[in-house]
Amino acid sequence: MEKKREMVFITVIGEDKKGIVATVATYLYHQNINIIDINQRIMPDGCFVMSMFVDVCDATVNMEELSLGLEKIGQELAMSVQVQHENIFRMMHRI
Amino acid sequence: MPFEVEEIYETASMILRQHLDIRTTTLGLNLKDCIDSDFGVFRKNVYDKVCSNAGRLIAESAKLERKYGIPVVNKRIAVTPVSLIMETHCEPEKFLEMAQTLDAAARDAGVDFIGGFGALVQKGLTRSDSMLIDVLPDVLSQTERVCSFLNVGSFVSGMNLDAVNRIGSMLKQTAAKSENAVGCAKFVVFVNAPEDNPFMAGAFHGVGEADAALNxxxxxxxxxxxxxxxxxxxxxxxxxxxxxxxxxxxxxxxxxxxxxxxxxxxxxxxxxxxxxxxxxxxxxxxxxxxxxxxxxxxxxxxxxxxxxxxxxxxxxxxxxxxxxxxxxxxxxxxxxxxxxxxxxxxxxxxxxxxxxxxxxxxxxxxxxxxxxxxxxxxxxxxxxxxxxxxxxxxxxxxxxxxxxxxxxxxxxxxxxxxxxxxxxxxxxxxxxxxxxxxxxxxxxxxxxxxxx
Missing domain, CATH: 3.20.70.20 (Anaerobic Ribonucleotide-triphosphate Reductase Large Chain)
Incomplete structure (x- = not known):
C-alpha cells in the first residue's frame, strides 16, 4: 500500500544569494525527501523568501533531525530556516 | 503550491520576528481521587499523578513544537483547589507538606509553575479555606513553583470583604519572608475566576471540570x-x-x-x-x-x-x-x-x-x-x-x-x-x-x- 503523504513547508528567509536552492535541495535529497513544489519571491520589505513544499513520508530523518539539519544549513547561509507541517498554514490561512 | 509565498512568509515572520508563540499549555488535573485517610498515601498519590501527567505533557508539547515550528513556551499544571482536597486533613503542617509535595512534583517533572493552591470563598470561608490563607506566607516563601489563588467574589454572590480583609496581612507576611517580596508574585486574588484559565498565577482545575483537561x-x-x-x-x-x-x-x-x-x-x-x-x-x-x-x-x-x-x-x-x-x-x-x-x-x-x-x-x-x-x-x-x-x-x-x-x-x-x-x-x-x-x-x- 502506498504511504500517506506527509507534507511540510521549508521556508528560507534572508538576503538573496547564490546556491540557496541547491544547498537545501541537496540536503533533502540525502534525507530521501521529495520536493513537490518550490516558489521564491522578494517581499515588499526587501526580504528574499524561498519556500519548498516537500513530502517527508519516506524521509530517513524525523522532524526534529530535519529541523536541526536545516537549522545548521541556515547558519551556513546566514539565513533563517523554518520547518512546519502544512496543517498550520491550513488552519491559519484557510477557513 | 497550496499556499502563496506571502502567506507562508506571514506565518514565518510572526514566529521569527514578532514573538508569536503558544504561551502556555496547561494541563488541569482533578486531585479529588488522590484523597486518602493516610496523609502519606494521599501525598504519594498527588505526587505520582502530577509527575506522570506533567512528564507526558512536556514530551508531547515538544513534539508539536518541532512539527509546527512554533515555540510552546510554558508547560504547566493546574490542580483542584487545594482547600477542597484538604478538608479532612485540616492541620497547618499538612497544608505546608501538601504544598511541598506539589512543588517537588512540579520540579521533578520539569514544569515551572503548578497552580491551584487556593480556595473558592466568594460567600464564606470553611475551616480549610481559612487555614489555607493562614499558611500562605510559608507556602509562598518556602516553595518555588506553587501558585496560589483566592476567588473572593462573583457576579451572583457579591464580594466577601471578610476574606479580602485577610489578604493585606497575608501579603505583608509573605513579602517579609521572601527575597524582594517575590512570593507575592505567585498569589492572585480574583472575582469571577474562570475554572479553565491556563495562565499563572491564577490557574486552577475547576470543580466542574473532567478528570483532566488541556487548556x-x-x-x-x-x-x-x-x-x-x-x-x-x-x-x-x-x-x-x-x-x-x-x-x-x-x-x-x-x-x-x-x-x-x-x-x-x-x-x-x-x-x-x-x-x-x-x-x-x-x-x-x-x-x-x-x-x-x-x-x-x-x-x-x-x-x-x-x-x-x-x-x-x-x-x-x-x-x-x-x-x-x-x-x-x-x-x-x-x-x-x-x-x-x-x-x-x-x-x-x-x-x-x-x-x-x-x-x-x-x-x-x-x-x-x-x-x-x-x-x-x-x-x-x-x-x-x-x-x-x-x-x-x-x-x-x-x-x-x-x-x-x-x-x-x-x-x-x-x-x-x-x-x-x-x-x-x-x-x-x-x-x-x-x-x-x-x-x-x-x-x-x-x-x-x-x-x-
Whole structure:
C-alpha cells in the first residue's frame, strides 16, 4: 500500500544569494525527501523568501533531525530556516 | 503550491520576528481521587499523578513544537483547589507538606509553575479555606513553583470583604519572608475566576471540570503591533478589522496545537485562551500595541479607549477562530512583565489610578505591580476591594497581583528576574479607608445578577 503523504513547508528567509536552492535541495535529497513544489519571491520589505513544499513520508530523518539539519544549513547561509507541517498554514490561512 | 509565498512568509515572520508563540499549555488535573485517610498515601498519590501527567505533557508539547515550528513556551499544571482536597486533613503542617509535595512534583517533572493552591470563598470561608490563607506566607516563601489563588467574589454572590480583609496581612507576611517580596508574585486574588484559565498565577482545575483537561494560552502582542504599524492612518473600524483578522490567525494556530496535544495525551481539549500576554522582550508588549495606535505612552488620556478597541477586536477575532474560547481571553496589562508598561510608569505617564481605569476594559486586572513596603495592610485590602468591585458589578473577571516590597519607596525599581520582570514601585494614595474596611461583611451582588 502506498504511504500517506506527509507534507511540510521549508521556508528560507534572508538576503538573496547564490546556491540557496541547491544547498537545501541537496540536503533533502540525502534525507530521501521529495520536493513537490518550490516558489521564491522578494517581499515588499526587501526580504528574499524561498519556500519548498516537500513530502517527508519516506524521509530517513524525523522532524526534529530535519529541523536541526536545516537549522545548521541556515547558519551556513546566514539565513533563517523554518520547518512546519502544512496543517498550520491550513488552519491559519484557510477557513 | 497550496499556499502563496506571502502567506507562508506571514506565518514565518510572526514566529521569527514578532514573538508569536503558544504561551502556555496547561494541563488541569482533578486531585479529588488522590484523597486518602493516610496523609502519606494521599501525598504519594498527588505526587505520582502530577509527575506522570506533567512528564507526558512536556514530551508531547515538544513534539508539536518541532512539527509546527512554533515555540510552546510554558508547560504547566493546574490542580483542584487545594482547600477542597484538604478538608479532612485540616492541620497547618499538612497544608505546608501538601504544598511541598506539589512543588517537588512540579520540579521533578520539569514544569515551572503548578497552580491551584487556593480556595473558592466568594460567600464564606470553611475551616480549610481559612487555614489555607493562614499558611500562605510559608507556602509562598518556602516553595518555588506553587501558585496560589483566592476567588473572593462573583457576579451572583457579591464580594466577601471578610476574606479580602485577610489578604493585606497575608501579603505583608509573605513579602517579609521572601527575597524582594517575590512570593507575592505567585498569589492572585480574583472575582469571577474562570475554572479553565491556563495562565499563572491564577490557574486552577475547576470543580466542574473532567478528570483532566488541556487548556491553551496563545499570545502575540508583537504580531498585533506589527499589523497596527502597517495601518497607521486607518480609522477605528478598519483598525479593529485588521486586528480581528490577525487574532483569528494566531488563535487558529493555538486551536490546532491544543486539539492535537489533547488527542496525543488522550484527554479532553478544554479551551483556547486568546489573551494577548506580554513578556519582557522588547516588542512583545501590549503597551507597545496601544502606543502603535497613536498614544504617546500608555496611561495618557485615550489609553482606555484604545485598550477597549484592542480587547473588543481580540475577542471577536478569537471567537470566530475557535469553538472553545475560554479562560480569561482578552488582554493582560501586567506592569513588571511588559517593557512598555514599565517605561510608562517610570516616565510618569501611568499611575495606579489610571491602571485601575484600564482594568475596567481589559481581561484581568491590576497585575504584577509593586507598591512601597510600608503601605498599610488596610490600604492593600482597599486596592484589592476597589479592583474587585469593578468585576463584581460589571460581571467580568478582575484580579489583583500586588507586591508590597519591604524597604522600597515609590520610584524605586525592583528586579524579580526571569518571566516576572522588573517592577517600578508605584505611588499609593496615602489617605486611609481603614474604618470602611473594618465594617467587613459582604458586598451584595448587583441587581442585574437577579436574572432567574
Amino acid at each position: 491553551i494560552g496563545i499570545s502575540g502582542p508583537g504580531v498585533v503591533r506589527s499589523v497596527v504599524e502597517q495601518n497607521r492612518d486607518c480609522d477605528l473600524t478598519r483598525l479593529s478589522e485588521v486586528i480581528k483578522r490577525t487574532v483569528f490567525k494566531i488563535t487558529r494556530a493555538g486551536e490546532l496545537i491544543g486539539r492535537e496535544l489533547a488527542r496525543s495525551l488522550d484527554i479532553g481539549f478544554g479551551i483556547v485562551d486568546i489573551s494577548l500576554a506580554s513578556t519582557t522582550a522588547r516588542g512583545d508588549s501590549v503597551a507597545g500595541v496601544i502606543e502603535a495606535f497613536g498614544i504617546e505612552k500608555i496611561g495618557a488620556h485615550g489609553s482606555t479607549l484604545a485598550l477597549a478597541l484592542l480587547m473588543n477586536a481580540v475577542k471577536k477575532g478569537g471567537a470566530m477562530a475557535s469553538g472553545n474560547v475560554g479562560g480569561l481571553s482578552g488582554t493582560f496589562i501586567p506592569v513588571s512583565e511588559d517593557a512598555g508598561m514599565i517605561d510608562a510608569v517610570c516616565a510618569g505617564a501611568l499611575g495606579l489610578d489610571k491602571l485601575e481605569a484600564l482594568t475596567a476594559v481589559c481581561s484581568v486586572g491590576l497585575d504584577m505591580f509593586a507598591v512601597p513596603g510600608d503601605t498599610p495592610e488596610e490600604t492593600l485590602c482597599a486596592i484589592i476591594g476597589d479592583e474587585l468591585a469593578i468585576g463584581v458589578i460589571n460581571n467580568k473577571t478582575t484580579a489583583v497581583r500586588v507586591i508590597p516590597v519591604p524597604g522600597k519607596k515609590a520610584g524605586d525599581l525592583v528586579k524579580f528576574g526571569g518571566l516576572l520582570g522588573t517592577a517600578p514601585v508605584m505611588h499609593v494614595n496615602g489617605f486611609s479607608s481603614r474604618d470602611f474596611l473594618r465594617r467587613g461583611g459582604r458586598l451584595p451582588a448587583s441587581v442585574t445578577s437577579m436574572r432567574n
